[in-house]
Amino acid sequence: MHLEQLKYIVEVAKTRSISIAAQNLHVSQSTISKAITNLEQELSIHLFTRSRLGAQPTTEGKNIIKKAYEIVVKIEEIQEEAQEQTSLINGELNISASPSFFMPILLKALANFKKDYPNFRIVMTEKKSPNIIEDVSQGKIDIGLAMLDEIDWNAHEELVFESLLEGKIMVCVSKHSPLAFSDHITPEELINETVVMYDGVIWKDSISIFMNRYGPMNILFASNNTEVIKKAVSEGLAISFLMDIALKDDHYVKSGEIIPISLINLESNHRSFGWVRSKKKHFSLAAREFLKYLKLHISKLE
Template identity: 40%
Template structure:
């Protein structure tokens, strides 16, 4: 059985032996590979040590020993951080491949025993939470042994979590489409979502099929205190004139409660309102906005391009995609 598993991964294991020349007296271990991967990913020995729960001295000693065995430097250390050398980058790419294959071998045992375990660290913007509740519940019912951790951040913080190995998967929106995503991220667009206006059910706008920016200027606003939301409001003001903004907050529940009570209106990504309790109860109403661009924003998921994409992570993503792309979701 194990012979078959190693046979399926023979090519990468052969590369492992060839590249590091184990028969020539070089002695390495997976722990050293993990250290190299963490330093390359974070650009810092101290951050790598913190993430791996080992001392900086232990990592430095292990890397120095590996560099001595190889006969060349993997990293250059400076005041600005730790960078891979040209020869080091070639080795690090091989190490990434080897670590991924090792995780795949481990997972094959899980598949055969039908016992998927592991951890999914999921980082999302606060706008996404209401729409994903059902997918989380369904996933945990089907995969009770997978540890699931969810943190709510801005899209910029989600990206940093992925790059610095604080998260495995992230949901983000791409409001700066001219900016290339970091090369160490794998990014996939899921859909485009409208920007809509949310009003209380007692608002004169609640019965409208659509509303123009000029009509919105007569009402107080509340706004999410985030990079995208602040940019969008500033863009709106620059095109249509000043608004009366009661307050900004990253407490989404506070914003929605203020809107539901009729004290203000707000602009939200439509998909963030799917299955929202305030919408489902009728306390808050969605009204499409016309005559303003951009009126849609791409939503997608991202993960580190240098890390193994585990079974647990892939399965969790399937449940999320099923929920977000479900045409029967209530608005």
């Protein structure tokens, strides 16, 4: 049994594909196939069933693959300890964030991290929270920054998460709206209002529950592009619901084009935001260091 064999079966288990695993590990498909076959013969069990649908772990293979995950992660930790700060100086960190995430804080943390580690490469994508969780589970990204309320954690035992802060739902209106002069808004005042909404599961569910309880609102459109939503609000086409933390230092709010107003008398108008990672992927020194920067900027808000 060799470490390479363990790395191969871990990657195949992640991707459910020998060809994709070969691409990710920069080896030939035949190399991986032969290594798996040799390991299966050595252990006298079948680790995968192979078909045109891909490579699926067998029942008896799942425990072996789980232990292989643990060994590969430990080896990576040992290698990183030996390298100390080298990985931070020359490495890469893959992050995916929800558009609802506290983007101004995130960007400041990224800027300061990059300033201290100028040769370090950061790759950041913007996705919906469920898509972020899928990428984390598949080992495609190091850290996901998402709205934690949108996730069914019972279905994701392989994930580790931490809440970083709570966000409050605000009603966003144009400066020309009659609502702009209100100190706060009740749900009843929003009946029959035209709304542009963020295209996320929890937002859709919340709006649906809201209308069932208080009355109808006219949904103009839904989008996962918060800039498009804010543009529509600023032009008086509709109102919207956005998180207070996503509006910090926002240019529409600073210029007075958008007025955020507290929504009161609602059963729950708070959402939890935080980071998530997979237990199956090595929690790198770079990832841990970046989270320190992010938490530092969050602490300055408190």
